[in-house]
Amino acid sequence: MSDAATTLQQEIAAEQRHVDRVYARLAELRQAAARAEKEGYRLARVGNFGALVERDAMVFHAARRRHALDAEHEGLVFGRLDLREGPVLHVGRLGVRDEEAQPLVIDWRAPAAAAFYQATAADPRGVVRRRMIQSSGEKVTNIEDDLLDPAAAPEGMRVVGDGALLATLAKATGRGMRDIVATIQREQDQAIRSPASGVTIVSGGPGTGKTAVALHRAAYLLYSDRSRFAGGGIMVVGPSGVFVEYIAAVLPSLGEEAATLHSLGSIVEDVTAARTDPTAVAAVKGSLRMRRVLDRAVRDAVPNGPTDLRLLYRGDLLRLGTAELDAIRARALPRGARRNEVRRAGIDGLFEALWAQAQAHKIGGLPSQIEFEDDLAERPDFRDFLRAWWPRLAPRHVLAWLADPARLRAYTSGILSGPEIALLADAFVPGDPTVADVALLDELDEMLGRPPQPARKQRDPFHVVDGVREVSTYADRQRAARAAAVRRPDDYREYAHVVVDESQDVSPMQWRMLGRRGRLASWTVVGDPAQSAWTGDPTELARARDRALGSRRRHEFTLTTNYRNSAEIFALAAEVIREVSPGITLPRAVRSTGVPPEQLTLAPADLPDATRKAAARLLDEVEGTVGVIAPVPRRDEVAAWLTELPADRLQVVTSLQAKGMEYDGVALVAPEEIRKEDGARTLYVALSRATQRLVTLSA
Secondary structure (H helix, E strand, C coil), rough: CCCCHHHHHHHHHHHHHHCCCCHHHHHHHHHHHHHHHHHHHHHHHHCCCHHHHHHHCCCHHHHHHHHHHHCCCCEEEEEEEEECCCCCCEEEEECEEECCCEEEEEEECHHHHHHHHHHCCCCCCCEEEEEEEECCCEEEEEEEEEECCCCHHCCCCCCCCCCHHHHCCCCCCCCCCCCCCCCCHHHHHHHHHCCCCEEEEEEEECCHHHHHHHHHHHHHHHHHHHHHHHHHHHEEEECCHHHHHHHHCCHCCCCCCCCCEEEECCCCCCCCCCCCCCHHHHHHCCCHHHHCCCCCCCCHCCCCCCCCCEEEEEEEEEEEHHHHHHHHHHHHHHCCCCCCHHHHHHHHHHHHHHHHHHHHHCCCCCCCCHHHHHHHHHCHHHHHHHHHHHHCCHHHHHHHHHCCHHHHHHCCCCCCCCCCHHCCCCCCCCCCCCCHHHHHHHHHHHCCCCCCCCCCCCCCCCCCCCCCCCCCEEEEEHHHHHHHCCCCCCCHHHHHHHEEEEEECCHEEEEEEHHCCCCCCCEEEEEEEECCCCCCCCCHHHHHHHHHHHHEEEEEECCCCEEEEEHHHHHHHHHHHHHHEEEEEEEEEECCCCCCCCECCCHHHHHHHHHHHHHHHHHHHHCCCEEEEECCHHHHHHHHHHHCCCCCCCEEECCCCCCCCCCCCCCCEEHHHHHHHHHHHHHHHHHEEEEEEEEEEEE
């Protein structure tokens, strides 16, 4: 056995002894939490109200502590710092102290752990050796060292491995995003720990860890000021449902479950949109000019609604024609008014017009105006007219009106150009909104308003059937009351912090949607302008974004190192983006595999079989996931080619769904179609998803 191998084993054994001690202490703490929970229930035997309250507090806090200890069991200790001065510090997912209150593990979010991420050879920050500890369950499997301050290293200090970061990056990613808490580098850590107030803006090219920064920042904020950020809530927004599924396990793996995750297609209550529009259509739908289009729609008459009102009152015919009804609606609905909220004004306008007619006709025995209105209100035919003429509208109803070519032309005339109107001709499908439509639905919700609703009776969680309630303890009832107090409505708009990932693709209308939910929030905004698929007005986009973020102070960070792609893969992606942005500054890929991308050119008829073979070969060559990226219109077609391959490690996505994703191997189908349909920037994104292997298949 070589000396290097012997040294590695000895150092692993040393770390294993410490890790064993940590897990032994963890078992003790868990038992103590369980005992505290049990003792809490015994307090009830005292029989007074104070004992019940004390029991409830003990049980609640003990159960929460036990849950935290269970959640952080896997890979608890991942780092070690040997310092110039002071004791050795081990860094992990959770802080653990021994029987004498001395730290066995420092929580990664604590200030004392900052040096683990921020120290460099140029600025060691008192760190002599930084060690990453890799584990499987409770067993240490490997260690990697960075000697940051050789001059301060004591005699006999051993250094093993090639450095923590590159060793981790060579590993397979798995289906979900990796928890890279142990490999965050200094420039990333500065963004994670930036001030909690204001707006933190993080920019960087593919593979620079923008998403990791955003999620770890959310975890850091929850740790540093839990009452503020858990109380108000953190919303994390990604570009697609596929992306949200990809990152869904990261915050729980960091010990945080208080954040709400949304894609741009799922922010609006009761709407989940996955379908995407062509780039040109999305640019029109995302333009702020659509506000004027929607304003015309919400002020228009209901499709197939009544065009006149005829009522026989005491033998005399009262009639309001189309022009009169339109005038009443216009008076009741001044600019800025919300249609659902001023319905009463429209009804009052009808009463006034009908009363004036009744007086003009000199109807015999005409009662007072109040009695006249009461008479009409009780008539079924009048109530039927009201429901048809001024119904309570939902946003989906009005959006569906745009599917009518005549209405679309009327609403867009003078606002959109002829070619833009033509693009929207078939772009609205009632009942099947696209991701871009969701922002329009949210705008319509704001324009329409909601009629006053009666207070909803609080549901009794212990109700079984009428007259029968579940047996519960005082602690059960208090716990249910606390949960009800912090339960947020489905359309919650008072978040304390909003995280926007892949922000370069957020349209002006989508920024308005996000802004409504972040009026009280601080923000973290991450993105890469070079990856933007937005083809609309950049000035309009900047104005909408600035309005959503408000006048809050900005903290800006730029990430410059591409940790994801091998240098060989990123070189191909860089060629594409430099064709459209010759002077662009790109991140530096720090890892080389020696394996260049494989570029195949095939006859169209050979594409299905070649794609199948390429995907199968990639599954054999890499341990982690393989992504097959297809042009948007061909996603289902390509997926059908691959039905016989194992689905657990294979994912078929469109070039737009691939944003923010990461795969060990990628088969990119028909890159020439992606360039033609969605542009070189989207192709650049697709080419930069792979960490180890890339195959392109051109027809």
